[in-house]
Amino acid sequence: MSNPGPRWFEQRKDFVTKPRPIEAPADTPDLLTRCPSCSQPVFKEQLELNHEVCPGCDHHFRMDAPARLALICDADTMEFHDEGLGSIDMLGFVDSQPYPRRLAAARKKTGRMDAFISCTADVGGVTCEVGCFDFRFMGGSMGAVVGEHVTRVFERALKHGRPAIVVSASGGARMQEGVISLMQMAKTCAALARLQDAGLPYISVLTHPTTGGVAASFSMLGDLIIAEPEALIGFAGARVIEQTIGESLPEGFQTSEYLLDHGMVDAIVSRGQLRGTLIRLLRQFLALPSLEADDPLVSRSEAARNHAQKPQSTPDLVKPE
Numbered sequence: 001m002s003n004p005g006p007r008w009f010e011q012r013k014d015f016v017t018k019p020r021p022i023e024a025p026a027d028t029p030d031l032l033t034r035c036p037s038c039s040q041p042v043f044k045e046q047l048e049l050n051h052e053v054c055p056g057c058d059h060h061f062r063m064d065a066p067a068r069l070a071l072i073c074d075a076d077t078m079e080f081h082d083e084g085l086g087s088i089d090m091l092g093f094v095d096s097q098p099y100p101r102r103l104a105a106a107r108k109k110t111g112r113m114d115a116f117i118s119c120t121a122d123v124g125g126v127t128c129e130v131g132c133f134d135f136r137f138m139g140g141s142m143g144a145v146v147g148e149h150v151t152r153v154f155e156r157a158l159k160h161g162r163p164a165i166v167v168s169a170s171g172g173a174r175m176q177e178g179v180i181s182l183m184q185m186a187k188t189c190a191a192l193a194r195l196q197d198a199g200l201p202y203i204s205v206l207t208h209p210t211t212g213g214v215a216a217s218f219s220m221l222g223d224l225i226i227a228e229p230e231a232l233i234g235f236a237g238a239r240v241i242e243q244t245i246g247e248s249l250p251e252g253f254q255t256s257e258y259l260l261d262h263g264m265v266d267a268i269v270s271r272g273q274l275r276g277t278l279i280r281l282l283r284q285f286l287a288l289p290s291l292e293a294d295d296p297l298v299s300r301s302e303a304a305r306n307h308a309q310k311p312q313s314t315p316d317l318v319k320p321e
Contacts, residue, residue, distance in 0.1 A: 051271045060228050065117045065134035073121035086113035087145045099176040106137045115140045116149040124279030129157040132167040140170035143177040147184025154191040167205040168219040172212015185217035192218050201285040206233050225265045227256035
């Protein structure tokens with residue numbers, strides 16, 4: 001029998017090294033994010049400086065409520081209200097987990113008691129009652145406490161004779177509170193009707209997304225309705241509507257651009273121009289003189305464009321303080 005060569009256990013195998021994966025330290029900051037619209041990486045610091053708007057394609061990322069209030073309101077003028085109000089489990093509701101557990105997780109995540117922030121603040125020198133949804137808290141859903149927050153915004157505006165501004169970002173009524181959450185639609189609209197009967201302005205700002213009972217109530221009842229670009233705005237979901245009517249929906253249905261074309265919103269305003277737009281609208285509503293181009297209360301680019309469009313013979317301006 002001929003020698004077949006080395007037996008299997010005698011055969012030498014070359015050792016192949018494999019690099020050990022390098023694990024980043026836990027405290028290493030995440031510096032980049034990818035834009036879902038243009039797929040380009042964007043530095044998070046740059047995104048924050050640009051009000052959470054992609055500098056390449058103008059895609060509007062979701063913005064949390066404190067940052068949005070800081071964008072709209074004058075610095076150091078915000079007086080917050082009702083921060084201790086929080087929802088309770090009135091119905092003993094349980095879905096995949098008990099409602100109190102969901103509330104506890106949302107409060108730990110956001111550091112606030114519920115999905116709405118309200119404050120009295122100046123916007124371009126005009127004192128307003130301002131409210132903003134926090135979508136991070138259970139999708140900005142509206143339960144009894146959120147409805148009370150919104151109602152108090154309108155009631156304070158009526159009591160003090162001030163304009164009201166509400167920024168909406170919500171999935172609608174909070175299902176864990178059942179019919180109680182649906183009652184907030186009527187409650188908030190009744191308070192808003194009293195405000196509007198008194199001739200005080202209400203500006204509604206719709207962001208992505210504004211849906212369900214919030215879209216079906218006070219958010220679509222503003223004296224002026226402003227939407228951010230490409231925001232999802234509507235009552236029921238597109239699939240539910242298609243199944244109900246048995247027809248396909250047009251392209252872009254329930255986007256802010258579609259609603260503007262069909263007269264449901266008054267204007268689409270990019271986030272970087274929102275503050276300047278609100279200032280001009282408030283001063284027009286209240287018959288106040290416009291601001292000078294170099295006034296620190298208005299962004300320089302916004303004011304310069306507004307000033308350039310004014311006839312030079314009508315200097316209805318006020319000097320900066």
